[in-house]
Amino acid sequence: MASAAQRRIKSISYAKYGYIFILPFFIVYLFFQLWPLINTFIVAFKGNADTGVDNWVGLNNFKDILFGNPDKPFTAAQTVHESFFRCLGNTVILWVGNFIPQIILSLSLAVWFTEANLKIPGREFFKIVMYLPNILTAASVAVLFVQLCGQSETNPGAINSLLSKVGIVKSLPNGHIDPIEFIDGIWPSRFVVMFIQTWMWFGNTMIMLMSGIQGINPSLFEAASIDGATSGQVFRKITLPLLTPIMAYTLVTSMIGGLQMFDIPYLYNKNGTVKESLETIAALIYKYFHVSDLSKSKLGYSGAASVLLFFITLALGCIAFYMTRDKDEIAKKKQRKKNEKQLKQQNKQFGGFSV
Template structure:
């Protein structure tokens, strides 16, 4: 027989303490994350400069996408198109070498047949660039290789009687990008390949070693093992890296923004979409602030990210599994229909 005490214990709900404990996090999260997010959407429907705060509907979107409405709008639209293109070029140019390099290193470091000495040391050293803040990295490369005549490369050239090289190319979009994009791609690759390599290694180490054993017993060469065993089983990890890198790449900001010698203006070949967003709300004269364009560009960037994310997820889907799932669903549906039919006594 249950005593009243036992009944009381049953009725005590500890859940509310849980809610109280996580409340601070949700308050902070709503205040600093959710509200700014919603506000971005709201701002994207409001005006710029003198019309800041007024509702303008889809005007900002039509301006930055199609440039209708005078020179200013056309200039904004071409800036945005250039920014998107720059983003894609810079991202592709750093992702491909990055994934190839980290894959190669990961395979080498995990291969039990290769006894590479000092693996731990290399792992640490290769990861190190990722620890340095982007600002320091940019400053480092400005001192190493940039338009500055006092940078290491140009200093050496000048000291040896050669002409200095304009590593940053032309500043305006009409001119040649020169080495600027290449250098930024290199910096990004250098900063992130260590991180990707660690991911790949954990992926490879997660593969059942007996598969590698079986392959080697069957006389597979290391190339065959790589192509037929490692890579197919590593696919989820590659896709994960692709998605995270893609999201990061679309938001690329710090290195391209900081890599320019000219104090007053940045290199237009390095103006990414994130920099476009930043430049439009970050102005010297607050009367010229363009929250609307910034908001609209952010939302467009968000939509692009979502679409690309969905595509990559689809690519990664196990087709067999997916087909089976569909079939299962169809079967369930049919069974339900049958049952319904039976309930209704065979009358449709």
């Protein structure tokens, strides 16, 4: 008894260290993350440069962004409405265009890398090389691709001159080549941004999926191969279903990451101003608050757009989790509950005795 009491005293006296140790984290979190988040919600209800950033304007910012002012086409309200939906569209296009090739590529590579009976030399080397683009500075990568995709007649850029050597890009009579407009063209530039995003992220996704596949019980694969399953069947019946949770995780993180897509589309241009066809939501928010004097910024719009982005992220996360939840597990849970209920009723019939 005494020892129990002593132990209790001991644990009480040590509990304070727990608080002391986690205190720095929470103080910094409070000041630099939680308060800014709340503050974003506050500025969303305050004005912009024209109405004064310190004045409350209620729901006006949200109204402007969501509905605009269709009667007066060139007012601030209509502009912000149009640019918000244009940027949302751009974000979705760029995200879909990079996620689909990325997941196909990563999943197939992950399956091939983990297949034990294939004899491919240098797997480790391939893995390391494929992850390499992910650690490069995104800002530098964007500027590098601007250089590589140059398109003027006098400077065709590496990609265009490579394509002309292969014969895809035609030469002009005066000896110059007729370049593809990888920077000025709307779809070519989007294609390049999608390519860069896929290029940078497929290695990362591949390694995550690989660790997921390696977590699957190997005896399942063994049993399947003894039963004569082809690798396609193994993939469809074992790998894919058991990989669903980690795929859901990949989907959600990629979606949230996609909504935040900033560096590459923001920097992929020639003159320092972001292109309309590449402007993402994050870039729009950034543009509205990124001025040297905050009182001259459109801080209200930027806050309101952030709040909308926050709720879109939240909704997408919930939908993805709902769609990819483990249906068997839920069915089992229901069954278990049903059984318990039945058991209880039976017990009641037997006068409350547990059988």
